[in-house]
Amino acid sequence: MTRETVYLVQAFTEGRGQSLKGDAPIPCKSAEGARRTAERLASSKVGVVAFSSSGDAETGDYDDEPTVILRIGRLPVAFE
Numbered sequence: 001m002t003r004e005t006v007y008l009v010q011a012f013t014e015g016r017g018q019s020l021k022g023d024a025p026i027p028c029k030s031a032e033g034a035r036r037t038a039e040r041l042a043s044s045k046v047g048v049v050a051f052s053s054s055g056d057a058e059t060g061d062y063d064d065e066p067t068v069i070l071r072i073g074r075l076p077v078a079f080e
Helices: 031-041
Strands: 005-012 020-022 026-028 047-056 067-072
Touching: 005 031, 026 031, 031 047, 031 067
Parallel strands: none
Antiparallel strands: 005 020, 005 026, 005 047, 047 067
């Protein structure tokens, strides 16, 4: 089992009512790259979160709780 860490940025826009709609996650090469991408998107999105998760890509077994790198704006409860 080879563990790897993936870095992702998830942006959110307004949905119906008070709900949030997630955009497609953006993969990044590093934690710093995820941070920069999140900061760049923050001006045009309701909320943005950069996070990492470690696991085995072959089996799809990843950590239950991601490691949050940066939170900006309004986010779903799962990221607070």
